[in-house]
Amino acid sequence: MGQPNTNDSKWGKKAMTPTVEFYHNRIRELVAERFASSGKPWNDAVVDPNLEFTKADFEKIEAELLATGYRFEMSAQISQQEEPDKYKSLVGVQDSGNRERDEEGREVVGTGDNVFNAKANVIGTARMISNVEIVMEMLINGVPDGTIAIIDDSGGTLTAPILEGFAGVVCMGGTVRSHLGILTREYGVPCLMAAELDGLNDGDTIEVEFARQGEQANGGDSNSRRRIWKIEEIGGK
Amino acid sequence: MPTKNHSYAELLELNSWIRKCSDTFFWLCTTRTVQESKLFPVNPYIALSYLNAWYRYPQLLRKLEEHMSAEDIGDRAREVTTYANAIANGIIPQFYLGGRQILIDMGMISPTDALDDVAYVLDFSRRLNLSYHRNHAHILASDANQRMQLLPERVVQVFEADAFPVKPGDRLHTAVVKFLAQISQYAFLSHAECRLGIHNSGPYMVGENSEMLVRDFVDLAEGDLPWLDGVASAVSYNNLTIPVILKDTHFHIVDDWASFEATPAYDHANMAAVGVYTSDYLSGGYLPVAMDSPDTLAEFLENEREVLRKATSDLWKVMATWSRDQLIDAGLLVYYNVPKDLFHIAGIYEQEDWFTVEERAQRFKPLMNDEYGRDLIAELVGYISLSSQQGNEYVMSKYSMARGDMWSTIPYSVLSDDEFTTSVGQIRGGSTSLPAKAGLYTTTKGKLTQEQANAEAKKLDCLVFEDKYRFLDDEWMKLHPNDPRAQELYLYSQRNSRTLKGKGASLLRGDFISPEDK
Numbered sequence: 001m002g003q004p005n006t007n008d009s010k011w012g013k014k015a016m017t018p019t020v021e022f023y024h025n026r027i028r029e030l031v032a033e034r035f036a037s038s039g040k041p042w043n044d045a046v047v048d049p050n051l052e053f054t055k056a057d058f059e060k061i062e063a064e065l066l067a068t069g070y071r072f073e074m075s076a077q078i079s080q081q082e083e084p085d086k087y088k089s090l091v092g093v094q095d096s097g098n099r100e101r102d103e104e105g106r107e108v109v110g111t112g113d114n115v116f117n118a119k120a121n122v123i124g125t126a127r128m129i130s131n132v133e134i135v136m137e138m139l140i141n142g143v144p145d146g147t148i149a150i151i152d153d154s155g156g157t158l159t160a161p162i163l164e165g166f167a168g169v170v171c172m173g174g175t176v177r178s179h180l181g182i183l184t185r186e187y188g189v190p191c192l193m194a195a196e197l198d199g200l201n202d203g204d205t206i207e208v209e210f211a212r213q214g215e216q217a218n219g220g221d222s223n224s225r226r227r228i229w230k231i232e233e234i235g236g237k
Numbered sequence: 238m239p240t241k242n243h244s245y246a247e248l249l250e251l252n253s254w255i256r257k258c259s260d261t262f263f264w265l266c267t268t269r270t271v272q273e274s275k276l277f278p279v280n281p282y283i284a285l286s287y288l289n290a291w292y293r294y295p296q297l298l299r300k301l302e303e304h305m306s307a308e309d310i311g312d313r314a315r316e317v318t319t320y321a322n323a324i325a326n327g328i329i330p331q332f333y334l335g336g337r338q339i340l341i342d343m344g345m346i347s348p349t350d351a352l353d354d355v356a357y358v359l360d361f362s363r364r365l366n367l368s369y370h371r372n373h374a375h376i377l378a379s380d381a382n383q384r385m386q387l388l389p390e391r392v393v394q395v396f397e398a399d400a401f402p403v404k405p406g407d408r409l410h411t412a413v414v415k416f417l418a419q420i421s422q423y424a425f426l427s428h429a430e431c432r433l434g435i436h437n438s439g440p441y442m443v444g445e446n447s448e449m450l451v452r453d454f455v456d457l458a459e460g461d462l463p464w465l466d467g468v469a470s471a472v473s474y475n476n477l478t479i480p481v482i483l484k485d486t487h488f489h490i491v492d493d494w495a496s497f498e499a500t501p502a503y504d505h506a507n508m509a510a511v512g513v514y515t516s517d518y519l520s521g522g523y524l525p526v527a528m529d530s531p532d533t534l535a536e537f538l539e540n541e542r543e544v545l546r547k548a549t550s551d552l553w554k555v556m557a558t559w560s561r562d563q564l565i566d567a568g569l570l571v572y573y574n575v576p577k578d579l580f581h582i583a584g585i586y587e588q589e590d591w592f593t594v595e596e597r598a599q600r601f602k603p604l605m606n607d608e609y610g611r612d613l614i615a616e617l618v619g620y621i622s623l624s625s626q627q628g629n630e631y632v633m634s635k636y637s638m639a640r641g642d643m644w645s646t647i648p649y650s651v652l653s654d655d656e657f658t659t660s661v662g663q664i665r666g667g668s669t670s671l672p673a674k675a676g677l678y679t680t681t682k683g684k685l686t687q688e689q690a691n692a693e694a695k696k697l698d699c700l701v702f703e704d705k706y707r708f709l710d711d712e713w714m715k716l717h718p719n720d721p722r723a724q725e726l727y728l729y730s731q732r733n734s735r736t737l738k739g740k741g742a743s744l745l746r747g748d749f750i751s752p753e754d755k
Contacts, residue, residue: 009627012627013627014624015612016612016616016620019606019609023604024344027343028344046345047351052597053345055600058602058603058604062603062604071549072606072607072608072609073607073611075273075278075607075608075610076276076279076564076607077275078276079561079606079607080558082561084646086606087606087607116502130432131275132275135557136554139550139553153274153275153276154273155279156422156426157278157425157426157556158274158276160422160423160426160549160553161554163422177271179267179425179430182421186418186421187418234371
């Protein structure tokens with residue numbers, strides 16, 4: 001009896017992403033090698049504890065990928081914190097130097113999908129809320145009035161203890177249905193999701209288009225993206 | 238020798254269930270995005286939870302049915318709000334099949350491996366969901382056009398009749414709105430960034446222009462989640478149910494993940510009436526919470542909101558100090574343990590069964606960096622792009638039009654040849670990097686030890702679970718409202734009602750609502 005499922009699956013194809021392709025391909029190769037050298041039929045080999053993969057086997061596969069120079073994209077802060085050598089450096093908000101201006105000549109530094117139509121736009125100070133330390137500081141000292149949180153995490157847990165204190169939220173990920181979208185709607189904190197930002201700095205004074213006359217709640221259903229204007233750059237420019 | 242344990246008819250049914258699971262999960266996953274968090278390594282823990290489910294569910298679920306059948310448990314779960322709800326029950330086969338598919342794609346198993354296990358877990362989950370969803374006679378909300386009418390008339394009537402009218406600006410309305418925000422926040426945090434602590438069912442038609450959504454929040458107090466020991470000591474109830482009646486609002490989606498969407502969008506300003514209840518595997522039904530008057534309810538919600546706000550802050554401070562392995566274990570276990578309350582219902586809950594990671598799942602941790610976790614889950618449940626998921630060149634999948642499907646079916650070849658294995662074998666212990674459970678379990682019978690809670694569950698004896706009444710559904714009620722058994726059933730569900738106690742089975746809406754509310 002042959003091995004029933006290997007790299008030569010009739011309709012198989014490469015995975016879309018590099019880590020999945022590398023890991024799964026490598027594991028399949030090792031399974032095939034182990035199976036062939038065991039001399040056992042598949043039914044016996046697949047349940048043989050002596051042929052099982054171990055934690056050390058998987059550590060070796062990861063090491064093989066890292067040895068190629070590949071570094072992983074991080075999601076959770078703790079991952080890069082514990083193993084900085086395995087992860088790429090974080091990239092902040094980019095600055096194209098070629099930002100649009102609106103009909104009144106105001107500089108547009110981003111757009112996003114509105115979670116709900118607020119009563120008014122919000123003008124405040126943009127603060128990058130991207131790690132546990134910043135949240136802890138605001139938890140202990142309070143969220144400064146007029147803080148518009150710029151968050152690159154569509155989850156609802158990083159900012160859990162301080163979310164209610166924000167004047168507004170701009171999230172660089174997710175959709176209006178993401179956890180952060182659900183929670184800001186419940187709290188009534190105006191929020192843009194899936195924001196694309198250009199040239200926005202921590203500390204800039206911004207206005208966010210959380211309200212648009214004539215539109216009802218659930219602005220996320222709208223086709224038009226809401227804008228973020230830079231009113232004053234940090235440092236007073 | 239071909240399998241003697243399974244017939245062709247059985248495999249046809251099982252493969253149909255597998256494909257239904259594939260299709261519904263695809264729709265649910267792709268109407269969201271890949272969930273990421275700066276605090277929790279979400280996708281690595283999701284993938285690991287699938288693997289833990291694969292290795293552990295078969296033995297645990299078989300043990301469960303030695304004590305109580307899936308159908309009995311589904312009936313009991315439907316009468317109360319626990320973690321054994323629509324999202325958790327529906328997701329049992331999904332997580333299990335997710336573990337199977339990852340291993341198939343790695344070439345470590347074939348679709349014909351662990352045949353008896355796969356058949357058993359799928360059959361169990363199908364029977365459980367059929368029973369739980371009995372009232373609307375579908376197996377999933379998606380089969381009911383994204384609607385989930387779980388409850389019979391006798392329960393919904395009490396929810397409507399006892400609900401207090403509210404309007405924006407009054408004390409109770411304000412208290413409810415603020416409480417819902419806080420409890421949602423707390424539920425996401427206590428469940429490690431997943432939505433499994435939040436549940437919605439319904440809607441139910443309430444007059445011509447209003448609908449009732451039943452909002453549930455589960456595992457809030459000191460109980461199964463060991464990280465709530467201490468930080469949640471002041472939380473009053475483990476599960477809360479909040480029926481809300483909204484005017485001029487149609488809930489067009491209440492989906493298999495118990496999320497809702499409405500037209501126009503859910504707006505607290507449209508909330509017209511509300512109530513609050515608690516229940517669990519020991520309550521035998523819903524118990525009103527502070528429902529004596531609008532003021533007593535508002536006061537409870539205001540106070541409990543402060544309790545939850547402090548618990549959120551305290552819990553966040555604990556979690557912010559956790560290692561990556563601890564953050565992964567917390568999320569992994571919350572996902573993996575979706576069947577845990579079935580065991581509470583049967584009175585055989587063991588903390589270790591649901592809060593440890595089997596060594597065969599632990600070994601995959603070195604692979605689970607953030608990027609691989611994210612891309613694996615995206616390919617597995619979103620893009621359907623893994624090699625093992627591909628069908629032939631003519632295949633067009635139900636929603637995606639992709640060439641393949643999320644979960645591999647069982648090849649019928651097991652009926653004609655010997656290329657299959659039967660089981661993943663016995664559970665091989667488990668471990669976790671998280672602190673062990675030390676506190677008591679908050680129940681409607683007080684704070685109990687695990688042994689006390691199991692003993693109470695085993696001796697639970699209430700009318701609606703008795704065979705004499707259990708099979709008397711609304712279809713029967715239609716023609717037997719004057720039957721003494723109908724009367725007893727309604728009196729049981731009305732026993733704690735402020736307005737309907739003793740009213741009995743013949744009641745219609747017009748008998749208890751005021752003319753102006755009709």
